[in-house]
Amino acid sequence: MNAGKFSRGLGIVLTLFAAGWVATVLYTIPESHIPGTPGPRTFPLLLGTILGFLGLVLVFSPAKLCLDVPSAITNREVKVVGGTFLVLFGYAFLLGKIGFVLATPLVVILVFKVMMGIRSWTKTLATAIIIPAVCWLIFVQGFEANLPRGTWLNLL
Amino acid sequence: METILSGLQQALSMEALLAVFIGSVLGLIFGAIPGLTYSLVLVLLLPLTFAMPTEAGMGLLLGCYLGGMTGGSVSAILLGIPGTPSAAATVMDGYPMARRNEAGKALGTALFVSVFGGLFSLIIMVFVASYIADVALAFGPAEIFALVLFGLSTICGLSERSLTLGLVAGVLGLMLMTIGLDPLTGVQRLTFGFTDMMQGVNLVVAMIGLFAIPQLVDTFLSKDGNKVDLGKFGKVRCTLPTWQECRQNLGLVTRCSAMGTGIGAIPGAGGPIAAFLAYAHAKRFSKNPENFGKGEIAGVAAPESANNAVTGGTLIPLLSLGIPGDPATAIMLGGLLIHGLQPGPLLFQTNLDTVYAIYAMVAISYIAIFAVQLWGIRLFVKVLAVPGEYLAASILVLCAIGAFAIRNSMFDVYMMIGMGAFGYVLKRLGIPIAPVVLGMVLGEILDTNYRTALIMSNNSHATFFESWTAMILLGLTALTIITQVVKRCRNPAIPANDETTIPNAKNADGASAH
Structure with a gap:
C-alpha cells in the first residue's frame, strides 16, 4: 500500500466515524435549556465536525501529508496481539471471578509459557508466586488499597 | 516565611523523602532500560499515590520524572541507544x-551537568512560576x-x-473527555x-491503557525479549569531571541550561529539541568543532544540561497555569488532581505550601x-539487562490492579484494556498518542x-x-499553528522535529514523550 491509498483509507474511516459521532450526538444529547446559548451538545458536535473535516483533508490531499505507511501485518503479529488481548480479557474475567490471589499466578504462568516461551518451570513458578506476593505487600499491606476479590472464590 | 517552612516540613517528612528516593531510582532504571520509558512507570505508579499523603505521592512522581530524564543518558553512553528521546543527542x-x-x-560528566x-x-522556576500565576489570577473564562x-496548539509540536x-489524535482525546455527565x-x-x-473515561485509566498496553504488546513482539549485552561495561564507574573541566565548560553548561529551561516552558517543545539545539550551540561555539561526533566532552555536557533543565521549564506552565507540556507532566497533573489539587494560579493562593514542597522535592530528587x-552505577547498570519476561508479567499485572485500584471497579479494568486496544491501533497507524492525552487533560x-x-x-x-490577554493568547495559538503548517508545507518530507530522529533511537514512548 502506498501513502496515498493509506491516507485515503484512513480519511474515509475517520470521516465515517465523525459522521456517526455527529449523528449520535444529535440523537442522544439534548440542546441547551437556555435558548441561543451553547449547551451540552455544542462541544461534542464541534469536535465531530472538526474530525470529519480532518478526515476529508486526508482523503483529498494525500500526497503532501507525509504519512508513514504502516508495515504489513504479519501472521506472528496477529497471533501475538490477539494473544495479548485474550490474556488481558481473560485476566480481567478471572480477577472478577476468582480474585487476585488465584488469577495472577495463572496469568503469569500463561505469559511465561505461552507468550514468552520460557522453558524453565522453576523460573516460571517462582515468578508466579513472587509477583502477586510483592503486589499484595505493596498494595494491601503498604497502601491499604483493595485488590480485586472473586465472586466465585475469594482468598483475600 | 511560615508557608515556606510548612512546605519544607512536608518535603522533609520521612514518607516524602522515601517516596522521592524510590521514585528517583525507578525513574533512573526505567529511563535507562532500552524499550521502556519513564512515562510508563509514571502511569503505573499513579494509582499507588492514591493512598499516599499528597507530598509523598508528588515526591514519587517527581522523582520518577527527574530520574527518568537523567537515566536516559546511561544507555545512550554505554549502548549507543538513548534511554529517552531527550538523550538522543548524547549518543553522538x-x-x-x-x-x-x-x-x-562520560557518565560522570552527564550526571554532573544533568544535576546542574x-x-x-529549579531556581528559574521558583522566581518565574509565582509571577505567571499572579498574572493568571485575573483570568476570566474567555482568557482561560x-x-x-x-496549550492545545502544542499538539503541533507533539505531532511527530x-x-x-x-x-486527529488531539480531537480524539477531546472527544473521549466529552463522554459522561456534562x-x-x-x-x-x-x-x-x-x-x-456516567463518570466518564477516567484519565488515569486511559493513560495506563494508552501507554502501557502498546508497550506490553511490543515486549511480547520482540523476539529477544529486550535482551541487552552489557559486555565490558558491567564494572563501569562514574568519574566526575575535574575542577578544570568544570571551569572550562561552566559558561557552555549555563547557557545550555538557560536554553533548556526556556524551551521546556513552551508546551510541546520538550527535551529532544532542547538537547539537539544545545548540541548544535556547543559545536558552533567550540574551538574544536571537528572533534564533535568523535567523543568530545562538551558534546555530552551541552545536551545533558539542556534536557534536564527542561524539567524545571515544563513545571512552570504546569504549576502556574495548569497546562502540561508533555505526557509526563500530564501524568503528574493527574497525580495532583487525585489529591484534590488543581494546578494553576489558584494553587499559589490556596496551597502555596504544597508548591514550596514541590520545589524542595525537586532539589532533593536531584x-x-x-x-x-554516582555510587550505585554498577548495580544500576546490571538492571539494564533485566529479561523481558519479568517486565512483561509485571507490567500486565500492574496495569490491571492499577486500573482497579482507582475506583475499585472492574469496569475500569475493562476500560483500560479497551483504551489499550485503541492505543495500539493508533500506534500501528502512526497516529501519535501524546496529543490524545493532552486533549483528554485539557478537554473539560x-x-x-x-x-x-x-x-x-x-x-x-x-x-x-475583548481583553488583550485573550487576544494575545489567541494570536499565539494562530501563530503556532500557522508556523507549523507553513514549515511542513514547505518541506513535507521533513517532520517538524526531525532533529529528534536518529537511526537507533528507541521507540519514543510510543508517543514521543520527552
Whole structure:
C-alpha cells in the first residue's frame, strides 16, 4: 500500500466515524435549556465536525501529508496481539471471578509459557508466586488499597 | 516565611523523602532500560499515590520524572541507544567516548551537568512560576479558554511526522473527555444508559491503557525479549569531571541550561529539541568543532544540561497555569488532581505550601539521583539487562490492579484494556498518542470555559476578543499553528522535529514523550 491509498483509507474511516459521532450526538444529547446559548451538545458536535473535516483533508490531499505507511501485518503479529488481548480479557474475567490471589499466578504462568516461551518451570513458578506476593505487600499491606476479590472464590 | 517552612516540613517528612528516593531510582532504571520509558512507570505508579499523603505521592512522581530524564543518558553512553528521546543527542559523543574506554568520564560528566541543569531550572522556576500565576489570577473564562487553546496548539509540536494525524489524535482525546455527565448541566453525554459510563473515561485509566498496553504488546513482539549485552561495561564507574573541566565548560553548561529551561516552558517543545539545539550551540561555539561526533566532552555536557533543565521549564506552565507540556507532566497533573489539587494560579493562593514542597522535592530528587548514579552505577547498570519476561508479567499485572485500584471497579479494568486496544491501533497507524492525552487533560476545561464565556456574554463570540490577554493568547495559538503548517508545507518530507530522529533511537514512548 502506498501513502496515498493509506491516507485515503484512513480519511474515509475517520470521516465515517465523525459522521456517526455527529449523528449520535444529535440523537442522544439534548440542546441547551437556555435558548441561543451553547449547551451540552455544542462541544461534542464541534469536535465531530472538526474530525470529519480532518478526515476529508486526508482523503483529498494525500500526497503532501507525509504519512508513514504502516508495515504489513504479519501472521506472528496477529497471533501475538490477539494473544495479548485474550490474556488481558481473560485476566480481567478471572480477577472478577476468582480474585487476585488465584488469577495472577495463572496469568503469569500463561505469559511465561505461552507468550514468552520460557522453558524453565522453576523460573516460571517462582515468578508466579513472587509477583502477586510483592503486589499484595505493596498494595494491601503498604497502601491499604483493595485488590480485586472473586465472586466465585475469594482468598483475600 | 511560615508557608515556606510548612512546605519544607512536608518535603522533609520521612514518607516524602522515601517516596522521592524510590521514585528517583525507578525513574533512573526505567529511563535507562532500552524499550521502556519513564512515562510508563509514571502511569503505573499513579494509582499507588492514591493512598499516599499528597507530598509523598508528588515526591514519587517527581522523582520518577527527574530520574527518568537523567537515566536516559546511561544507555545512550554505554549502548549507543538513548534511554529517552531527550538523550538522543548524547549518543553522538557519549557513545564514542565509551568505545574508547572513557565511559566513566562520560557518565560522570552527564550526571554532573544533568544535576546542574536541573537545579538551574529549579531556581528559574521558583522566581518565574509565582509571577505567571499572579498574572493568571485575573483570568476570566474567555482568557482561560484562550490559554487552554494555546496549550492545545502544542499538539503541533507533539505531532511527530504528520500535523494532520497529530490534530486527529488531539480531537480524539477531546472527544473521549466529552463522554459522561456534562460538568455544567449534569446531562448525560454518550453514556448509552450505562451507569459506569456516567463518570466518564477516567484519565488515569486511559493513560495506563494508552501507554502501557502498546508497550506490553511490543515486549511480547520482540523476539529477544529486550535482551541487552552489557559486555565490558558491567564494572563501569562514574568519574566526575575535574575542577578544570568544570571551569572550562561552566559558561557552555549555563547557557545550555538557560536554553533548556526556556524551551521546556513552551508546551510541546520538550527535551529532544532542547538537547539537539544545545548540541548544535556547543559545536558552533567550540574551538574544536571537528572533534564533535568523535567523543568530545562538551558534546555530552551541552545536551545533558539542556534536557534536564527542561524539567524545571515544563513545571512552570504546569504549576502556574495548569497546562502540561508533555505526557509526563500530564501524568503528574493527574497525580495532583487525585489529591484534590488543581494546578494553576489558584494553587499559589490556596496551597502555596504544597508548591514550596514541590520545589524542595525537586532539589532533593536531584541529590538522590546524584548519589544513586554516582555510587550505585554498577548495580544500576546490571538492571539494564533485566529479561523481558519479568517486565512483561509485571507490567500486565500492574496495569490491571492499577486500573482497579482507582475506583475499585472492574469496569475500569475493562476500560483500560479497551483504551489499550485503541492505543495500539493508533500506534500501528502512526497516529501519535501524546496529543490524545493532552486533549483528554485539557478537554473539560476547554469545554466548560468556552460555554461559560458565551453564557456570560449572551452568546457573543466577541467576548474572546475583548481583553488583550485573550487576544494575545489567541494570536499565539494562530501563530503556532500557522508556523507549523507553513514549515511542513514547505518541506513535507521533513517532520517538524526531525532533529529528534536518529537511526537507533528507541521507540519514543510510543508517543514521543520527552
